[in-house]
Amino acid sequence: MITFAGVTKRYPDGTTAVDDLHIEIPTGRITVFVGPSGCGKTTSLRMINRMVEPTSGSIAIDGRDVRAQDPAVLRRSIGYVIQQAGLFPHRTVVDNIATVPLLLGWKKAGARARARELMELVGLDPEQAGRYPHQLSGGQQQRVGVARALAADPPVLLMDEPFSAVDPVVRTGLQDELLRLQSELRKTIVFVTHDIEEAVRLGDSIAVFRPGGVLAQADAPERLLAEPVDAFVEGFIGYDRGVRRLSFFPARLLDLHTDAIVGEGAPIARAREVARSSGEPWLLAVDGERRPRGWVAARDLERGAVGSVDAVGDLDLVGYGHVFTVATDSLRAALDAAVLSPAGRAVGVDEEGRVVGVVAQTDLGSAIWAVGTDDAPTTRPVGRNG
Amino acid sequence: MGDQPLVRWDWITGNLVDPIGTRLLEHLQLSLSPILIGLLLAVVLGVACARWRWLYPPVFTGVNVLYAVPSIALFFLLLPYTGFGPWTAIIPLSLYTLAILVPNVVDGLGQVPDHVRQAAVAMGFSPLRRLVQVEFPIALPVVIAGLRVAAVATISMVSVASLVGLGGLGQLILTDGFRRQFTTPIVVGITLSVLLAFLVDGVLVLAQRLLTPWTRDHGAAAGRGSARRGEGART
Structure with a gap:
């Protein structure tokens, strides 16, 4: 479980990115942070692996404050998938995926063998192992990004708008794949998106943020569609929430x-x-x-x-x-x-x-x-x- | 120069080892040392400038002003301190390469996409490891492009160092040729100097192909376009 206790992030120029956030992110589930731009969802995500340090409050993973560890060491135990995949252009697919095992001091052969396993897991053709990222399609790059994040088998996976740069058909495929992987792997996933459809599709629970970094509502997706707490959440969910809620009934x-x-x-x-x-x-x-x-x-x-x-x-x-x-x-x-x-x-x-x-x-x-x-x-x- | 032939082959065969071979080796040493020293300094300065952006404008101005100082003046300026040793040539030539290499190192590091740098941070690279394993390799094509310009410029400038008697192929041109009104050493000196430039450039091109295999079918353009100034051959 990841616990945010009164977390605030304020920048020197006075803007508040995240305002007194309290939330519990359950182990083994997908929790989606969703909201319009400037609502602090990405900042909140990045405070988990200390890419952003909070101004006040604390974040703990399974009861252990994230600040108790060296940031680089902490990050090796947390998978991270970024929007444009963030693949290393100078490394082949297999070496990109082997990144974290190598950082953890694995032998090169072992790390590559693990990388090949992951290629299979995320549905990549083994023939692509020796290719460079620019030789792959956007969807394939994103799969490599997911494989790389999973390589060291971290219990926690952070995903920062990972599918927003690919076209809708590929995005749906990647979402399906993520759900399939999650049913096998049961990671604690924090997923950031601005797309409420994606949030409803993927989330076991959804945290809606409003501008100014305030958490508006955290609920199961069906509850969110049935009972938005206020006009902001209702407006953000969209006018057809009633129809979309029918997705939850067989x-x-x-x-x-x-x-x-x-x-x-x-x-x-x-x-x-x-x-x-x-x-x-x-x-x-x-x-x-x-x-x-x-x-x-x-x-x-x-x-x-x-x-x-x-x-x-x-x-x-x-x-x-x-x-x-x-x-x-x-x-x-x-x-x-x-x-x-x-x-x-x-x-x-x-x-x-x-x-x-x-x-x-x-x-x-x-x-x-x-x-x-x-x-x-x-x-x-x-x-x-x- | 009278009616002597342009090239007297017997002179070449008779002087192949000394002075021709000796001067060539001197030339190689006098050009490679500044290139390597310059590269080292440029990497340190470039990394610092990329890290602290405010540092870049003064450093950029500084290396450009240095570049504007005529080399011959700098050689004479150093003579009292370093004498007729190789350092009198190596120090100014190293400083000149900075004007080409520092901007290329900064540009090269600037080509690392933000999402790649962020991914490296998030994967758990320490800052030094990130620099060495992620940022340097991505910057390499641009740095090598600058290195090619700097290498050719330095090789041609070493000849000037001979004016103050510091050795190299210029010595062949000046002492054995010009002063004795004898064209053969002049032709030999110029030819070898050009060949040396070609050779070093070729080695750098090859090095880039071997060191940056990922650029072979697409990224090469990024490296090629960015050498700051190719017009740098000084005399």
Whole structure:
């Protein structure tokens, strides 16, 4: 656990970067410091490894004041990932990663072997070991940065806007990778970002800072979205926090309808019957393996507009848009699928892509209303759209 | 110089070891020592200037003013103290290299990106280790670019030292050639001086390729563009 006790950082020109910060950062979890620029989040991070010294107050890691150790020695026990990766341009990938083990006095061969292990861990091609940083893409450089920070297996990892300089697609990949690594490694991670989406995605807990270095709120992400303490936090989180909060509720909470599904080979008469008995305005046509094919409007069946077509699959089917995976996606993904569906209904599938059932926007509405007053069952967003 | 041929080969073969070989070695010694001493001083001054920025303007002005003093005047000024020994040449020539090398060391260290320096601090490098293992290597291409200019300038300036009788290839040109109205030593002296400059420059280029393998396909431009002044050949 990292403990900030009344930490203040004031510069000689009178500006206060961090103002009386009290916070406890739990071991083995990701804690995100988030806020607009000039809110003291990076300064707070850098006080942990003494790159910035506080004006008053103290910081302790597992009860031990960070000032009890020589700064260089302390820093070797704390991993650090910086925005542009900060790789050493004159060292190869493998030697960049081996930096801290070498500083700790490991033999060169041992340090390099460890570096190669880490390349594998962070998903880097072993062939890149001998390359120089400028020969890598931004995303790969950032992976090297993470590997280098982890090389000496430090219990604490500080990450200062590590993914903000890469494009959004790569960033999402790196975030996924970080979560995967963390599920294996269980480090105490302090992550600084100005991006609330990233904070919600990664954080087990989130500390929102306001300008002037004051901690506005520290909470689990779902609590933060549900109950921002004041107008500043609410404004910072953004107007769609209600929708984003749905990321914390799994889609399996939904009641899916299965009575308005027909096989694509079924005759039109059979489809008409299904429409009548279910009372649904839209039927979902599925193939022989229950994979979705498309929507059929019930009224098109009734009006006899089907002409000489015999089977449902031969009709002009309306595209079913994108689907959600019932077991792993969140309510937010289901809502998104329903909003984008021309039928106003979302198709829920299993992991193999077979239809489990469909849910209409109106049913989603009641489900959302029902969970609206609950605490979320998870602390981490569910699924890929989390 | 009469109707003697430009080059008398028999004179060259007859004087290959002495004075030609001796003068060449003297020349090499008189140019390499100032380059090495100058580099050492420039690194100390450059690191200090990079560390304490306020130091740079006065140091920069100082080394430039020194550079403006004619070398021959400086040689004569030192004669009473150091006599006709090599130091009379080495001291002024070392000081001249500073005007080229100090700005290059400062620029080279200035090329270390801030995020790289910060990452080094955060990894747990001590200040000295950071300087030696991170900042110097990154500064090296720019420093070597300056060293090339300083080396060629020094090699050409050593000839001037011969005017006050300090040895080197200039001695060949002046004593054996000019005073005796005999062109062969003059041609030999000039040719060897130019070849020596080429050779030392070549060694430096090679050294850079070996010492900074990471610049081979991209960073070389950074080193090339930054030598402060290439026009420094003095006479």
